[in-house]
Amino acid sequence: MIKFKKVSKLYPDKTPAAKDLNFSIRPGEFVSIVGQSGTGKTTIAKMIIAEEEPTAGNIIIGGWDITNIKNSDIPVLRRQIGVVFQDFKLLPKKNIFENVAFAMEVSGAKKEDINKVVPQVLKIVGLTKKTDRFPNQLSGGERQRVVIARSLVHHPKIIVADEPTGNLDSINAHDIVNLLLKINQFGTTVVLVTHNHDIVNSIKKRVITLDGGQIISDQKTGKYIL
Amino acid sequence: MFVNLFRTSKFAAQNFRRNLWLSVITVFILVLTLFTISLVFTINLVADQALNSIQEKIDIDIFFSSTASESDIIEAQVYLQQMPEVDQVTYISKDDALEKFAASHLDDPNIQESIAELEENPLPASLVVTAYELDDYKVILNNFEASQFNEFAQDKSFTDYQLVIEKLSNIINRIYQIGFILSIFFIIISVFVVFNTIRMATYAQREELGIMKLVGATNAFIRAPFFMEAIFYAILSAVITIVIFYPTVLLASPYINSFFEGYDFDFMYYFNQYVLHVFFLELAVALFLTTVSSMIAITRYLKV
Numbered sequence: 001m002i003k004f005k006k007v008s009k010l011y012p013d014k015t016p017a018a019k020d021l022n023f024s025i026r027p028g029e030f031v032s033i034v035g036q037s038g039t040g041k042t043t044i045a046k047m048i049i050a051e052e053e054p055t056a057g058n059i060i061i062g063g064w065d066i067t068n069i070k071n072s073d074i075p076v077l078r079r080q081i082g083v084v085f086q087d088f089k090l091l092p093k094k095n096i097f098e099n100v101a102f103a104m105e106v107s108g109a110k111k112e113d114i115n116k117v118v119p120q121v122l123k124i125v126g127l128t129k130k131t132d133r134f135p136n137q138l139s140g141g142e143r144q145r146v147v148i149a150r151s152l153v154h155h156p157k158i159i160v161a162d163e164p165t166g167n168l169d170s171i172n173a174h175d176i177v178n179l180l181l182k183i184n185q186f187g188t189t190v191v192l193v194t195h196n197h198d199i200v201n202s203i204k205k206r207v208i209t210l211d212g213g214q215i216i217s218d219q220k221t222g223k224y225i226l
Numbered sequence: 227m228f229v230n231l232f233r234t235s236k237f238a239a240q241n242f243r244r245n246l247w248l249s250v251i252t253v254f255i256l257v258l259t260l261f262t263i264s265l266v267f268t269i270n271l272v273a274d275q276a277l278n279s280i281q282e283k284i285d286i287d288i289f290f291s292s293t294a295s296e297s298d299i300i301e302a303q304v305y306l307q308q309m310p311e312v313d314q315v316t317y318i319s320k321d322d323a324l325e326k327f328a329a330s331h332l333d334d335p336n337i338q339e340s341i342a343e344l345e346e347n348p349l350p351a352s353l354v355v356t357a358y359e360l361d362d363y364k365v366i367l368n369n370f371e372a373s374q375f376n377e378f379a380q381d382k383s384f385t386d387y388q389l390v391i392e393k394l395s396n397i398i399n400r401i402y403q404i405g406f407i408l409s410i411f412f413i414i415i416s417v418f419v420v421f422n423t424i425r426m427a428t429y430a431q432r433e434e435l436g437i438m439k440l441v442g443a444t445n446a447f448i449r450a451p452f453f454m455e456a457i458f459y460a461i462l463s464a465v466i467t468i469v470i471f472y473p474t475v476l477l478a479s480p481y482i483n484s485f486f487e488g489y490d491f492d493f494m495y496y497f498n499q500y501v502l503h504v505f506f507l508e509l510a511v512a513l514f515l516t517t518v519s520s521m522i523a524i525t526r527y528l529k530v
């Protein structure tokens with residue numbers, strides 16, 4: 001599903017953010033990527049959604065080599081990947097329903113489809129009762145659930161979540177992770193980037209640990225080892 | 227497709243409202259630009275027509291003495307006609323001349339009375355000569371004076387309009403040049419203002435744009451509202467300009483007409499024939515300006 005072959009990334013200012021990364025993630029897997037700050041976790045997430053291009057190596061997503069993806073193909077890729085970033089905000093002037101619907105509107109979905117899919121995904125994340133609230137009327141955890149709902153509207157095969165629990169207390173953080181685990185049970189591949197020891201240890205799934213842009217461990221049912 | 231068009235216009239309208247102040251300034255400067263261009267265009271139009279109507283009035287009248295027989299005059303007409311510079315020679319007999327004179331003073335009973343009392347027609351027969359080119363009148367006149375027919379001529383009238391025309395075209399050229407430079411100046415300002423407005427719109431919307439990109443909105447969809455906004459500015463300012471410009475012209479028309487008094491020239495009648503041209507010129511210029519500058523802003527600040 002996701003394959004990194006000898007991927008390296010140098011930012012224009014020569015910061016090496018990834019060095020010779022080799023790993024593959026099978027369909028339906030749940031993978032946590034951990035490591036200290038500045039070790040290149042976000043860089044990996046960005047390369048998966050073609051926001052950054054690798055300097056060397058190849059990235060293959062679902063059999064599609066996106067290493068040198070054309071600009072016009074990026075939207076096609078992004079509709080197959082749900083993105084949940086910590087700083088990936090909601091629009092303050094739109095209510096919850098509209099925020100989620102926005103993701104469908106901008107990719108040309110029909111009104112009927114929007115009215116069908118948005119309640120579905122809001123149900124998955126458990127926000128059916130709050131669809132007409134605005135983001136500032138929600139808790140941090142609820143807001144993050146809206147973001148997850150939004151990432152689901154295109155029925156993605158992959159969800160990339162970069163520090164989705166970064167701003168949350170541990171109860172809310174666990175809720176979000178449980179939600180991701182639930183989505184994973186539907187068959188969606190989940191790539192979770194996180195700092196949180198407790199969470200990583202409680203998930204009991206594959207853990208890839210990075211240090212200085214390199215993989216230093218890749219365990220089947222891993223623990224946070226740093 | 228329709229859904230997309232609808233959503234695009236919705237986003238574009240949002241942009242317009244969010245930066246209302248900037249939008250107003252943008253439209254204002256576009257209107258100023260279009261107004262200047264319309265003015266230059268109209269001056270050009272009027273100038274051409276005015277010069278034409280003055281030129282049409284120019285001719286040489288050759289009045290023949292009463293000693294000249296009709297056949298002499300006809301011979302002179304044939305002689306003039308075969309000159310390559312001559313366009314038309316019209317023969318006006320004594321009777322024709324009197325008839326014309328009477329007809330042009332129909333409402334003056336004194337003149338009518340004295341005409342009726344005339345024993346002999348005092349008006350001379352004449353030939354009216356028009357040339358193809360303005361410069362040819364001198365040549366024709368010189369040739370005629372050198373010919374054997376000159377002795378029959380009692381009088382020749384040729385007002386030298388050339389000086390008037392030259393003066394007029396000088397003035398018009400001046401106005402035209404100033405207008406042209408002014409137009410260029412305003413066009414440059416417009417390009418910058420539109421560019422900046424669209425840039426501000428992309429800035430104001432950076433969050434939406436970020437989300438749009440991450441959820442897989444196509445590039446066309448991301449760009450479209452900004453183009454739409456630009457096109458909207460173009461149409462709105464073209465409409466406003468013509469709505470202001472037409473009454474302005476209407477108000478100015480008596481002055482312009484008085485300038486051409488005695489000539490066959492009715493400014494409003496003439497302008498009305500071209501009012502659509504003016505509007506489409508405005509629209510074309512506005513569309514060109516706004517799409518080009520928004521295109522630059524979009525490719526520079528949207529990076530899609």
Ligand SMILES: Nc1ncnc2c1ncn2[C@@H]1O[C@H](COP(=O)(O)OP(=O)(O)OP(=O)(O)O)[C@@H](O)[C@H]1O
Nearest residue numbers: 011012013015017036037038039040041042043044
């Ligand atoms: N756009 C950029 N230009 C230059 N350097 C960058 C850029 N983005 C990230 N970096 C650098 O690349 C390295 C990896 O950054 P990255 O954001 O991937 O780290 P991270 O593991 O996600 O860190 P954190 O846990 O703090 O989010 C860092 O040294 C960072 O400073």
Ligand SMILES: [Mg+2]
Nearest residue numbers: 041042043162
């Ligand atoms: Mg990061």
